[in-house]
Amino acid sequence: MTTRLNMTPLFRQSVGFDRFNDLFENVFQREDNSGGFPPYNIEKSDESVYVITMAVAGFKEDELDISVKKDTLTVSGKIADKEDEKKQYLYRGIATRGFERHFRLADHVEVENANLEHGLLKITLKRHIPKEELVKKISINQ
Numbered sequence: 001m002t003t004r005l006n007m008t009p010l011f012r013q014s015v016g017f018d019r020f021n022d023l024f025e026n027v028f029q030r031e032d033n034s035g036g037f038p039p040y041n042i043e044k045s046d047e048s049v050y051v052i053t054m055a056v057a058g059f060k061e062d063e064l065d066i067s068v069k070k071d072t073l074t075v076s077g078k079i080a081d082k083e084d085e086k087k088q089y090l091y092r093g094i095a096t097r098g099f100e101r102h103f104r105l106a107d108h109v110e111v112e113n114a115n116l117e118h119g120l121l122k123i124t125l126k127r128h129i130p131k132e133e134l135v136k137k138i139s140i141n142q
Contacts, residue, residue, distance in 0.1 A: 053120055
């Protein structure tokens with residue numbers, strides 16, 4: 001069952017928020033089949049700096065892929081070799097399945113860098129607001 005929100009009252013008071021409507025539409029349409037894997041945190045470390053930290057234990061750098069297309073950051077992982085299939089596990093709690101996570105980025109947010117250390121993938125994002133879009137004071141002529 002898909003829930004559809006009527007955003008008309010909100011848009012009566014807004015100008016230029018077409019993508020805002022799309023964001024709400026995607027919240028209700030996109031299914032999350034990941035089962036919460038891999039777990040992640042999103043931190044705001046500065047006024048314009050954000051860090052996404054994902055727990056990707058067992059993945060090597062070349063098995064992870066980070067890409068940005070338009071306003072969507074996609075992080076995916078796929079373990080290449082299955083040499084552990086020969087092993088007999090009594091208990092297997094460390095997931096080694098592939099994954100794909102999508103993060104919607106606001107306007108002017110760009111990926112600065114990514115770092116894999118101790119099984120944690122840290123992706124640093126920064127908001128770069130162009131000079132022409134900063135607040136401009138308008139004086140009133142007399």
